[in-house]
Amino acid sequence: xxxxxxxxxxxxxxxxxxxxxxxxxxxxxxxxxxxxxxxxxxxxxxxxxxxxxxxxxxxxxxxxxxxxxxxxxxxxxxxxxxxxxxxxxxxxxxxxxxxxxxxxxxxxxxxxxxxxxx
Amino acid sequence: xxxxxxxxxxxxxxxxxxxxxxxxxxxxxxxxxxxxxxxxxxxxxxxxxxxxxxxxxxxxxxxxxxxxxxxxxxxxxxxxxxxxxxxxxxxxxxxxxxxxxxxxxxxxxxxxxxxxxxxxxxxxxxxxxxxxxxxxxxxxxxxxxxxxxxxxxxxxxxxxxxxxxxxxxxxxxxxxxxxxxxxxxxxxxxxxxxxxxxxxxxxxxxxxxxxxxxxxxxxxxxxxxxxxxxxxxxxxxxxxxxxxxxxxxxxxxxxxxxxxxxxxxxxxxxxxxxxxxxxxxxxxxxxxxxxxxxxxxxxxxxxxxxxxxxxxxxxxxxxxxxxxxxxxxxxxxxxxxxxxxxxxxxxxxxxxxxxxxxxxxxxxxxxxxxxxxxxxxxxxxxxxxxxxxxxxxxxxxxxxxxxxxxxxxxxxxxxxxxxxxxxxxxxxxxxxxxxxxxxxxxxxxxxxxxxxx
Numbered sequence: 001x002x003x004x005x006x007x008x009x010x011x012x013x014x015x016x017x018x019x020x021x022x023x024x025x026x027x028x029x030x031x032x033x034x035x036x037x038x039x040x041x042x043x044x045x046x047x048x049x050x051x052x053x054x055x056x057x058x059x060x061x062x063x064x065x066x067x068x069x070x071x072x073x074x075x076x077x078x079x080x081x082x083x084x085x086x087x088x089x090x091x092x093x094x095x096x097x098x099x100x101x102x103x104x105x106x107x108x109x110x111x112x113x114x115x116x117x118x
Numbered sequence: 119x120x121x122x123x124x125x126x127x128x129x130x131x132x133x134x135x136x137x138x139x140x141x142x143x144x145x146x147x148x149x150x151x152x153x154x155x156x157x158x159x160x161x162x163x164x165x166x167x168x169x170x171x172x173x174x175x176x177x178x179x180x181x182x183x184x185x186x187x188x189x190x191x192x193x194x195x196x197x198x199x200x201x202x203x204x205x206x207x208x209x210x211x212x213x214x215x216x217x218x219x220x221x222x223x224x225x226x227x228x229x230x231x232x233x234x235x236x237x238x239x240x241x242x243x244x245x246x247x248x249x250x251x252x253x254x255x256x257x258x259x260x261x262x263x264x265x266x267x268x269x270x271x272x273x274x275x276x277x278x279x280x281x282x283x284x285x286x287x288x289x290x291x292x293x294x295x296x297x298x299x300x301x302x303x304x305x306x307x308x309x310x311x312x313x314x315x316x317x318x319x320x321x322x323x324x325x326x327x328x329x330x331x332x333x334x335x336x337x338x339x340x341x342x343x344x345x346x347x348x349x350x351x352x353x354x355x356x357x358x359x360x361x362x363x364x365x366x367x368x369x370x371x372x373x374x375x376x377x378x379x380x381x382x383x384x385x386x387x388x389x390x391x392x393x394x395x396x397x398x399x400x401x402x403x404x405x406x407x408x409x410x411x412x413x414x415x416x417x418x419x420x421x422x423x424x425x426x427x428x429x430x431x432x433x434x435x436x437x438x439x440x441x442x443x444x445x446x447x448x449x450x451x452x453x454x455x456x457x458x459x460x461x462x463x464x465x466x467x468x469x470x471x472x473x474x475x476x477x478x479x480x481x482x483x484x485x486x487x488x489x490x491x492x493x494x495x496x497x498x499x500x501x502x503x504x505x506x507x508x509x510x511x512x513x514x515x516x517x518x519x520x521x522x523x524x525x526x527x528x529x530x531x532x533x534x535x536x537x538x539x540x541x542x543x544x545x546x547x548x549x550x551x552x553x554x555x556x557x558x559x560x561x562x563x564x565x566x567x568x569x570x571x
Contacts, residue, residue: 006514010524059514065513065517066377
């Protein structure tokens with residue numbers, strides 16, 4: 001059964017999608033408090049993701065989670081580039097595995113904290 | 119018959135107090151003893167997985183009452199067979215003080231000797247050695263958690279090196295010193311843990327001060343999302359004539375796994391729930407337990423019950439997959455233990471119905487999710503909109519945090535999220551990293567004063 005990958009959309013990401021037609025496919029989560037795409041991932045692509053990224057797993061919702069942050073960023077890049085939510089997005093992501101792993105190695109010890117007042 | 123519930127007495131009948139508060143008296147007890155530096159237990163890669171100092175603290179301050187020290191061989195064997203101490207009271211885990219062969223040879227200790235245990239280079243506690251014996255760590259690890267053959271009611275898969283609790287026991291040294299501990303140089307808890315330090319005696323006094331007769335405990339090793347908050351609020355509707363007077367959050371502080379939130383964010387995150395007024399401070403209190411979690415699901419729940427009963431709680435909330443990792447145990451193993459018992463662990467009835475068992479009452483809870491149709495956080499046992507539900511997946515929320523997306527208030531209260539970001543800025547990472555683990559295990563949660571002996 002196909003799996004799911006949730007792509008969170010904040011204001012800056014939504015801006016990059018303006019005019020792409022993808023705005024209509026935005027899902028509203030948690031009563032509209034959160035915008036996201038529910039990207040369908042084929043079993044073949046899901047298996048490849050689990051194989052390439054040791055921390056990745058499929059949670060109780062059938063969603064692929066615990067991938068490097070760089071993976072999430074590249075998924076959005078590919079969506080914005082291809083203006084699609086089709087299988088070509090994951091093809092594009094998996095073609096960039098080496099780049100994702102390189103970025104993930106750097107993010108395993110440091111992640112910049114959000115610039116918010118604490 | 120009255121339905122009024124009174125605060126239970128401690129497990130074993132009295133609270134253990136093995137802390138010498140007068141430094142002069144402490145010095146006198148340790149004079150002339152051979153000294154041994156406490157070292158962390160490390161796994162095969164050299165990563166710290168446990169520090170016995172946390173067990174000494176929790177024993178001497180009474181959290182593990184009626185346990186008073188490192189267990190004798192006969193006691194360990196009885197626990198593995200029927201989860202009972204030699205004095206009959208039920209207890210889930212062997213707790214031992216292990217020593218490397220090198221240290222043992224250097225010390226030349228025999229039964230009847232007293233050892234001074236040093237922590238961070240300072241005198242900390244004494245151990246009166248009653249017995250010295252050897253263990254097979256791998257066998258102890260396997261027998262501690264059970265096997266599918268021996269414990270078919272709850273164990274689904276054989277334990278292995280992917281299970282952090284199994285790794286703790288497997289990583290022990292073979293030589294064990296059994297005997298009672300006594301803390302002779304009272305440690306000072308470091309900030310921010312100091313304000314959450316409520317050992318059982320102090321905790322019971324605090325309940326008295328607040329006028330809490332009925333208190334439900336919430337076990338945690340997480341920064342609380344709104345699902346946790348609703349679990350606490352709703353589970354607390356149990357009680358007797360009225361809902362529980364208080365909600366005690368007891369956070370397990372000890373070695374963490376990569377990807378967990380830092381301990382500091384966990385305790386302050388829970389505190390933010392009450393400071394933000396989501397559960398008012400008059401009804402909600404945060405405390406800590408020093409313990410390197412064994413992730414033993416039903417067995418861990420038994421330990422949690424003992425600790426929280428000792429702290430004075432009348433009720434304990436348990437969820438699905440309580441204190442679990444992987445799929446070694448049935449996801450409802452804790453509910454089975456508290457609902458009907460696990461005969462292969464020695465309990466043919468629920469653990470609060472067997473002789474020398476617990477008095478605290480279990481409140482088994484299912485799940486909370488967000489339901490867009492109900493327009494609220496809903497209880498899975500009540501909400502019929504299973505297709506529309508949106509679950510509070512811990513991984514999903516961690517992913518959102520790591521991406522730097524400010525979570526909506528329906529997932530994380532802003533005050534709680536800001537605490538997570540505060541510690542993210544401090545450590546350069548929102549979650550536990552190998553560097554954090556190593557640094558934390560050097561600093562620990564306590565400081566000790568100099569003591570010349």
